[in-house]
Amino acid sequence: MKAIPFMKWRWVAVAMSVAALLAAMGSLSVKQLNWGLDFTGGTLVEVAYSDSADLGAIRTELDREGYEGAVVVSFGTDRDVLVRLPDGYSDEQGALMVDKLRAATEMSIELRRIEFVGPQVGEELRDDGGIAMLTALGLVMLYVAFRFQIKFALGAVIALAHDVIFTLGFFSLTGLEFDLTVLAALLAVVGYSLNDTIVVSDRIRENLRKIRRASPGEVIDISLTETLGRTLVTSLTTLLVLAALALFGGEMIFGFAVALLVGVAVGTYSSMYVAATTLLQLGVSKEDVMVPEREGADQEGLMP
Amino acid sequence: MTNRYPLWKNLLILIVVLCGFYYAAPNLYAPDPALQIAGASSAQQIDERVLARAEAALTEAGIGSFGEELQNQGKSALLRLNDREQQLRAQAILARELGDGFIVALNLAPTTPDWLVDGGASPMKLGLDLSGGVHFKLEVDVAAATERKLNQYETGIQKRLREERIRGRISLDGQKVAMQFRTEADREAARREVVDLFPELFLDRVDEGETWSLYAAVTEQTIKEVVDYAVAQNLTTIRNRVNELGVSEPLVQRQGSNRIVVELPGIQDTAEAKRILGKVANLEFRLVAEANAPISERQRFEYRSADRGGMTEWLERDVIITGESVSNAQAGFDQNGQPNVSISLDGEGGMLMSRATRANIKRRMGVLFIERKYRTRYEQGESGDEVAVRIPYDEKKLLTAPVIQSALGAQFQITGLDNPAESSELALMLRAGALAAPITFVEERTVGPSLGAENIRLGMKSVQVGLALVVVFMILYYRVFGIAAVIALSGNLVLLVGIMSLLGATLTLPGIAGIVLTVGMAVDANVLIFARIREEIRSGSPPQTAITQGFDRAIVTILDANITTLIVAIILYAIGTGPIKGFAVTLSVGIITSMFSSIMGTRALVNLIYGGRRVKSLAIGGIGNKRSSTEGAPA
Numbered sequence: 001m002k003a004i005p006f007m008k009w010r011w012v013a014v015a016m017s018v019a020a021l022l023a024a025m026g027s028l029s030v031k032q033l034n035w036g037l038d039f040t041g042g043t044l045v046e047v048a049y050s051d052s053a054d055l056g057a058i059r060t061e062l063d064r065e066g067y068e069g070a071v072v073v074s075f076g077t078d079r080d081v082l083v084r085l086p087d088g089y090s091d092e093q094g095a096l097m098v099d100k101l102r103a104a105t106e107m108s109i110e111l112r113r114i115e116f117v118g119p120q121v122g123e124e125l126r127d128d129g130g131i132a133m134l135t136a137l138g139l140v141m142l143y144v145a146f147r148f149q150i151k152f153a154l155g156a157v158i159a160l161a162h163d164v165i166f167t168l169g170f171f172s173l174t175g176l177e178f179d180l181t182v183l184a185a186l187l188a189v190v191g192y193s194l195n196d197t198i199v200v201s202d203r204i205r206e207n208l209r210k211i212r213r214a215s216p217g218e219v220i221d222i223s224l225t226e227t228l229g230r231t232l233v234t235s236l237t238t239l240l241v242l243a244a245l246a247l248f249g250g251e252m253i254f255g256f257a258v259a260l261l262v263g264v265a266v267g268t269y270s271s272m273y274v275a276a277t278t279l280l281q282l283g284v285s286k287e288d289v290m291v292p293e294r295e296g297a298d299q300e301g302l303m304p
Numbered sequence: 305m306t307n308r309y310p311l312w313k314n315l316l317i318l319i320v321v322l323c324g325f326y327y328a329a330p331n332l333y334a335p336d337p338a339l340q341i342a343g344a345s346s347a348q349q350i351d352e353r354v355l356a357r358a359e360a361a362l363t364e365a366g367i368g369s370f371g372e373e374l375q376n377q378g379k380s381a382l383l384r385l386n387d388r389e390q391q392l393r394a395q396a397i398l399a400r401e402l403g404d405g406f407i408v409a410l411n412l413a414p415t416t417p418d419w420l421v422d423g424g425a426s427p428m429k430l431g432l433d434l435s436g437g438v439h440f441k442l443e444v445d446v447a448a449a450t451e452r453k454l455n456q457y458e459t460g461i462q463k464r465l466r467e468e469r470i471r472g473r474i475s476l477d478g479q480k481v482a483m484q485f486r487t488e489a490d491r492e493a494a495r496r497e498v499v500d501l502f503p504e505l506f507l508d509r510v511d512e513g514e515t516w517s518l519y520a521a522v523t524e525q526t527i528k529e530v531v532d533y534a535v536a537q538n539l540t541t542i543r544n545r546v547n548e549l550g551v552s553e554p555l556v557q558r559q560g561s562n563r564i565v566v567e568l569p570g571i572q573d574t575a576e577a578k579r580i581l582g583k584v585a586n587l588e589f590r591l592v593a594e595a596n597a598p599i600s601e602r603q604r605f606e607y608r609s610a611d612r613g614g615m616t617e618w619l620e621r622d623v624i625i626t627g628e629s630v631s632n633a634q635a636g637f638d639q640n641g642q643p644n645v646s647i648s649l650d651g652e653g654g655m656l657m658s659r660a661t662r663a664n665i666k667r668r669m670g671v672l673f674i675e676r677k678y679r680t681r682y683e684q685g686e687s688g689d690e691v692a693v694r695i696p697y698d699e700k701k702l703l704t705a706p707v708i709q710s711a712l713g714a715q716f717q718i719t720g721l722d723n724p725a726e727s728s729e730l731a732l733m734l735r736a737g738a739l740a741a742p743i744t745f746v747e748e749r750t751v752g753p754s755l756g757a758e759n760i761r762l763g764m765k766s767v768q769v770g771l772a773l774v775v776v777f778m779i780l781y782y783r784v785f786g787i788a789a790v791i792a793l794s795g796n797l798v799l800l801v802g803i804m805s806l807l808g809a810t811l812t813l814p815g816i817a818g819i820v821l822t823v824g825m826a827v828d829a830n831v832l833i834f835a836r837i838r839e840e841i842r843s844g845s846p847p848q849t850a851i852t853q854g855f856d857r858a859i860v861t862i863l864d865a866n867i868t869t870l871i872v873a874i875i876l877y878a879i880g881t882g883p884i885k886g887f888a889v890t891l892s893v894g895i896i897t898s899m900f901s902s903i904m905g906t907r908a909l910v911n912l913i914y915g916g917r918r919v920k921s922l923a924i925g926g927i928g929n930k931r932s933s934t935e936g937a938p939a
Contacts, residue, residue, distance in 0.1 A: 048754070091745040095575045112755040114574065118746035121441065132879040136872050143868055181814055184876060184884045188821065188891065191872035195825070195865040199832065202861045230835040234828040237777060241770030241824035245817060248769055250762035252433070253817050260821070 003221040004228070006272065007280060013273040017162060024169020031172050036179025036255075037115055039129075041087035041122035043094045046112040047101060052078040061104045067097065076251045080112065091116045129183045136190050137161065148201055149288050155278040156197045159270040163193045167263045181256040189263030192238070196231060196271035203227050204279065205289045216284050220276050228272075235268040306848045307915035309908050317908050320900070321795050327802035330416040330427040336371070337388040338413035339395055341406055342380040350374060350381045354402065358383060361401040367394050371413075384413050404680055409551055410570045428805045429553075430569075431812035431886055432749070434763075436756035437569035438577055441747035442542075444534045444562045446527070450479070452650075453530045454522060456631055457481050457502060459651025460714065461520070464501050470494050481505075481520040491516040531562050533632070537735050538564060538743055545580050563746070574750050587627030587734065591660070592668040592705055593618040608673055608701035608733075617705055619670045624660045627674075629653025633734035635727040643727035644719045647734065654714025662711040670705040673733055674698050703733055763816035770820045771797075778827060782834050784923035788909035789830040789902070796826050796894075796901035803893050812886030822894030828865070829902035833858040834924055847919040855907055862903065866895050 037044045055072050058081060062070045067085060075082040085093060094114035102109050137157055145153035167189060171178050203223040211219055239261060246257035341350055341358060355372050358381075362369050368386035375382055385394055391410055398408045412435075414427055432439050458481050462474050465483075470493050472485040483498075485491040495507060498520055505520040535558060542564060546554040555567040571577050593602035602618045632648040649657055661669070679695045706718050721727045774793070778786040800822065804811065837854030845853060870892060877888035914922065 046755070091748055092575065092578070094748070094750075110754060111750070111752045113752060114748065114750040116745070116748040118443075118744070120443070121746045128879045132875050136875045139871050139875070140868055143871060147864055180880075180884055181817075181887075184814060184880065184887050187872055187876050188887075191869040191891075192825065194868045194872070195828065198865045198868060199861055202864060226839065227835075229838075230831050233781065233831045233835075234825070237774050237827050237831070238821070238824035240773040240777065241766075241820050244770035244773060245766045245820050248762055249766045249817065249820075250759060252759065253762075253766075253813055256814065256817055 003218065003225045006221050006224045006276070007217045008221075010273065010277045010280070013269075014277060017270075017274060020169070021162065021165055024165050024172070027169050027172040028165075031175075033168065033172050033178040034175050035126075036177045036182070037084065037117050037122075038180040039122050039126045039178070041117045041119040043085040043089050043091075043097075044113075044115040045083045045085075045094050045097055046075055046114075047081055047083075047098060048110045048112050049079045049081065049105070050108045050110075053081045053107075055081065057104075058083070058101065061101070062097070065097075065100055067093075087119050087122070091118070125180065129180075132183075132187060133164065133190070136187055140190070140194055144198070144201070148205060151279055151282040151284050151288060152201045152205070154282060155275040156194060156201065158278050159197050159267075159275040160190050160193055162270045162274045163189055163263055163267045166266045167259055170262045171259070176255055176258060179255060181253065182259045185256045185259035186263065188260060189267060192260075192264055193267030193271060196234070196267055197275045199230065200224065200227050200271050200275060201279075204276070204284075208284070208286050208289045217280055220280055224272055224276060231268060231272065235264060238264050307851050307911050309911050309915070313904075314908055317904055321798065321905075324795070324799035324802035326420065326423060327425045327806045328798050330414065330420050330425050331801060331805060333415045333417070333427070335412040335414050335427070336384040337391045338382050338384045338411040339391070339398060340380055340382055340409045340411040341398065341402065342409070343406060349378045350406075351378060354406070355381055355383075357401060358398050361397055362394055365393070365397050367397070369394075382411065382413055399680070400682060424806075426805060426808075428801070429808065429810045430756075430760075431810045431815070432567060432569060432756075433751050433813045434756050434760050434811060435569045436751050436753035437567065438571045438574050439747070439749040440566040440568075440577075440581070440745055441559070442538070442564045442566065442743050443746045444531060444538065444564075444743050446531050446562055449530050449534045450522065450527050452631065453526070454479070454481065456648070456650055457505065457520065457522070459654070460501060461498055463651065463654070463714065464497050465494055468493070468497055470497065477519070479522055483518040483520070485516045485518070486514075488516050491518050494518060528561075534743075535562060535564065540732065540735070542566060542581055564743075570753075574748065578745070586674045587630060587703075588672040588674060588700070589624045589626075589657070590619040590622065590670050590672065591624070591664060592670050593620045594667075605670070605672060605700055605702045608703055609729075617670055617702055619672070619702075624669070625649065625653045625656050629656070630734060633731045635724065635731040637724075638717065638719055642719060643721045643724045644717045645721070645727050645731045645734065646715065646717050649714045651714065657712045657714070657716075661708050665708055665710060668705045668707050671703045671734070672700045673703050674700045704730060759813045759816075763813060763820075766820050767816065767823065770823050774823055774827060778830075781925050782830075783925045784913060785830075785834050785837070785906075785910065786925070788906050788913065789827055789834070791909055792830065792901040792905035793823065793826055795905050796897050797823065799897040799901060800890070800894050803897065804890065807889075807893075809889050809893075810886055811890075814884060815886035815890045818887045818890030818894060822890065822898060825869075826894065826898035826902060829858070829862045829898060830906055832862055833902070833906070837922065837924055841922065841924070847914065847922045850922065851910060851914065855903070859903060862899065866899055870895050 053074065055074060059070075059072050062072065062083065067083075067089075069086040071084045073082050073084075074080060083097065085097075094116055098109065098111055098114070137160055140160065141153045141157045144156045164186060167186060170176075171182065176182075200223065203226055204220055207219045207223045207226075208216070211222065214222070242257050242261045242264065246254060246261060249257055339358075341354065343350060351374075355374070359369060359372060362383070362385075367390045369383050370386070371382070371384040373382050374380075383398075385391055395408050395410055399406075402408065416426060420426075454476055458474060458476055461481060461483070465472060465474070470485075470490055472483050472490060472494060474481065474483050476482070483491075483494060485494060491509065495509070495518055498505060498507065498518070502520070504523065504526050506523050508519045508521065510517040510519065539556060539558060543556050546556055546566065546568065551568045551571060553569055555565070557565045559565045566581065568577060597618075597620070601621055603621055604616050604618050607615045607617070629649045629652065630647060631650050632646075634646050636644055636646055638644045675698070677697055677699045679697060681693045681695060683691055683693050704718065706720060718730065721730065771793075775790045778789050778793075780786070782789060797819070800819065809815075833854050836858045837850045840850035840853045841847070873888050873892040873895065877885055877892065880888050
């Protein structure tokens with residue numbers, strides 16, 4: 001099989017990545033994230049009206065009742081209404097509000113959910129999330145450094161950071177709500193992207209040892225070409241199920257599915273370009289991966 | 305002969321998969337809608353008569369029920385209903401029929417057949433986001449609890465110094481009790497008294513010009529104890545009260561240093577739940593009335609404990625102190641090894657107590673336990689329907705009535721108790737009745753039953769669609785090998801569900817998402833293996849060698865890739881709460897089962913199809929694999 005000259009185009013990829021990351025970080029610092037209730041604290045009420053709900057009337061009613069800062073939107077269908085109160089209302093207000101909405105309409109109202117998150121909890125969840133992300137990156141780096149070599153570890157971690165920042169930027173730009181499930185999805189993206197990066201790194205290591213007469217750049221090209229099929233197939237199956245989740249999973253899981261869709265897509269790219277480019281720029285060579293080989297075990301299963 | 309698994313390996317795989325089926329099977333049996341009947345007090349027994357009454361009431365209302373059974377040695381009973389739609393109505397009917405002495409809770413009774421129950425198999429529990437219910441997180445107010453403790457120190461020290469005639473100014477200064485004296489001798493004397501009274505305080509002497517100061521600081525250790533005490537106190541009371549809510553499987557759990565998590569599946573009325581959880585029990589200390597006291601000045605109360613069932617005592621109407629003055633009650637032993645209960649009061653309570661007891665030595669003092677209870681009455685509502693009206697009332701029962709041996713102060717003991725069990729019960733009740741440590745609701749999530757049911761439906765649909773897409777793709781792309789992978793993938797799902805059920809894990813919406821994700825990612829191992837096999841064939845290896853090499857070479861990669869993902873999943877589990885934990889669990893279990901199924905399972909299947917015979921080509925699909933690309937599956 002002819003190797004595809006991936007590394008020849010690496011500066012184009014670097015330029016693209018840098019541009020994307022700058023845009024992401026720019027948006028994150030200017031527009032920031034649309035933090036969900038889990039992180040901001042506050043009250044959220046979801047109710048289902050028996051017929052299509054008049055958002056305007058609900059807003060007027062809530063205004064009259066003195067719910068300042070209440071945000072009323074429809075959720076999924078025109079019958080489902082979501083009201084979000086900012087932090088500062090007491091934990092009883094959610095249930096009280098449902099009673100008031102019931103009194104204000106002829107339609108029957110079914111309670112779907114009430115969520116109340118106190119300010120201290122929100123802050124904690126945000127801190128814990130950040131710590132988890134850093135711990136994940138740190139531990140992963142240690143494992144890869146131990147199993148492979150420090151250059152590989154740096155490549156993997158830079159690729160992961162790339163994916164995480166990109167996905168965060170996507171959420172910032174689109175204004176999609178960033179809640180706890182999205183944070184979980186982000187950590188799952190770390191796991192997934194890593195999976196990809198390790199498969200590629202594994203092949204690069206193997207080929208560095210095996211192919212004697214080739215520059216590191218060529219070895220990386222060959223490795224990426226060899227793993228290309230697998231990378232695309234796995235990404236495709238994962239994207240297929242995620243698409244199913246985004247389309248059929250309902251509103252509560254939508255953000256989660258989107259975060260993973262974006263993360264997996266960009267993770268596929270980064271495991272090829274970001275991790276490999278970093279490796280090449282760090283000057284990876286045969287010496288980095290020279291370990292006594294134990295290929296003997298592989299010879300056992302030959303045909304008689 | 306190559307590529308044949310020894311018999312034991314095939315058997316092992318078969319046994320593992322069969323076990324998976326066995327433990328996953330209970331999830332196939334839909335639970336029956338049911339009602340659980342329990343006594344409002346723990347002494348209440350449920351017998352056949354109660355069951356017969358309940359059954360008759362339901363039959364009269366035209367609600368079909370079956371499978372009545374007594375549980376927990378007659379502490380509760382279960383009634384299964386034919387129709388889920390009627391569950392709420394049936395609950396209302398039974399609550400009405402049986403009255404306030406019983407609690408009727410909605411329940412879902414598992415219908416796991418005996419042959420599965422015998423092996424310890426049970427269905428997965430559903431998280432609140434799937435079953436509907438309320439999740440509360442409560443937090444003990446550490447600052448307020450500390451402040452209360454400081455006040456206690458301040459009044460304690462004030463009192464002791466006054467008794468010892470040491471003159472000085474005492475005030476609170478942040479986390480410290482500050483004392484100022486005119487002379488160094490006064491300060492030294494005060495220091496000795498404070499050390500004697502509260503050895504846990506950290507003392508610091510400061511000389512400021514003419515005044516000799518002494519600061520008594522609360523240590524971290526003491527604050528931690530105060531918080532621990534407050535959390536433990538609230539845990540006990542909340543556990544007792546949750547039972548009143550009529551929830552079949554409540555969860556009350558301490559979380560972290562100062563939080564309590566309460567989960568009540570099936571509860572919709574959060575306001576009601578909060579009222580019961582937050583209701584305040586209280587205590588009253590009153591003198592036992594003298595025999596010749598006029599009837600207008602005395603009141604009769606029953607003892608609370610069942611041992612003295614029916615016994616009563618006349619108490620004075622005047623209240624010495626209430627539970628708000630009680631800061632602690634601890635069961636212990638006196639010098640003679642007799643069980644006792646030590647009670648601490650705050651400064652004001654101590655003053656009132658000493659004033660009241662000084663003149664009444666040798667008389668008896670009764671301790672009343674007051675609980676807010678509800679009586680249900682049925683009235684005609686505006687629209688003509690019958691509505692249940694809950695009328696609150698206070699139930700006051702006597703805990704104990706010991707003889708006053710001497711003038712009491714802020715600290716005193718109740719002695720003469722029969723055994724340690726009695727003393728710890730009494731201490732528990734005193735603590736439960738004392739002013740509860742300040743506690744606030746910091747998080748609350750309520751999910752309605754329709755949303756829960758919808759989440760299950762949508763989740764299942766995503767799993768089905770996702771699985772179907774992957775199955776079609778794998779078979780089109782990898783032909784026979786694809787079929788092997790798909791069978792292994794299905795086995796993986798069964799194993800995943802089986803292990804989750806066996807672990808008693810809770811299934812949440814993100815957990816279902818984790819299952820969906822597992823379906824997508826689990827084929828990765830197979831994709832890696834098949835890609836290797838194709839490579840081997842392209843480089844000219846004979847089919848059997850290609851299979852062996854493909855599997856062997858891919859394994860190291862698969863392990864590395866999966867272990868790192870597992871690290872991430874474990875971190876998720878460690879930091880995540882509720883639903884996120886559910887996701888982490890499915891993800892971790894999914895990674896482990898997928899390694900087994902895609903490495904061992906697929907290999908066994910491939911071996912069964914191709915192993916041990918001469919094969920000219922492999923139906924693994926793929927461009928460039930000329931020898932096999934046009935071939936169908938062998939018979």
